[in-house]
Amino acid sequence: MTTESYAALAALEYIPYIDENGQLPEQFQGKIGVYAIFDTDKNLQFIGYSRDVYLSLRQHLVRLPDKCYWVKVQTIERPSRATLENIEKAWIEENGAVPAGNSESKDVWTQPVNVKNLMTEEEKVNYNSPNNDEMAQIKIIKNVARRVEAEILKVLEARGLQAQIRFNPKLKEEGLLDLK
Numbered sequence: 313m314t315t316e317s318y319a320a321l322a323a324l325e326y327i328p329y330i331d332e333n334g335q336l337p338e339q340f341q342g343k344i345g346v347y348a349i350f351d352t353d354k355n356l357q358f359i360g361y362s363r364d365v366y367l368s369l370r371q372h373l374v375r376l377p378d379k380c381y382w383v384k385v386q387t388i389e390r391p392s393r394a395t396l397e398n399i400e401k402a403w404i405e406e407n408g409a410v411p412a413g414n415s416e417s418k419d420v421w422t423q424p425v426n427v428k429n430l431m432t433e434e435e436k437v438n439y440n441s442p443n444n445d446e447m448a449q450i451k452i453i454k455n456v457a458r459r460v461e462a463e464i465l466k467v468l469e470a471r472g473l474q475a476q477i478r479f480n481p482k483l484k485e486e487g488l489l490d491l492k
Contacts, residue, residue: 334474358413424490
């Protein structure tokens with residue numbers, strides 16, 4: 313068991329997810345730590361840990377931009393899964409309930425956006441058409457991915473995000489959106 317100390321969740325300050333310059337909290341780039349994500353009303357949505365908190369925060373923002381308004385972070389110096397898990401567990405206990413992002417909606421927080429679940433009725437009909445071969449389906453799913461990507465970027469732009477967001481182009485033909 314490790315003896316590395318950590319702060320109680322309530323003792324940490326709220327940091328805006330997107331600052332007044334439209335940037336994400338860059339002070340966490342390359343930092344190992346545990347983070348708690350809050351919505352606009354500062355309701356806890358998700359607790360996670362990462363070897364690069366900044367990259368994880370970027371991923372969560374594109375997956376659930378409407379849930380990522382505030383963040384609290386505890387960094388640690390040496391990578392230790394046990395320490396990270398202990399902090400995560402302690403924060404969940406302190407919260408008094410498991411956040412939705414750590415239970416029923418965990419996949420939405422931790423997995424790439426699956427655009428197949430976001431297809432319009434017209435896109436579903438086209439995709440499932442018996443006239444389509446695999447190449448036609450890939451083309452349709454890439455177009456769906458582009459549409460969903462544009463919608464996400466529009467939401468982030470409306471929130472004032474200035475940071476560069478690039479999605480992995482190779483995943484689009486699989487119907488997935490994740491950052492590069």
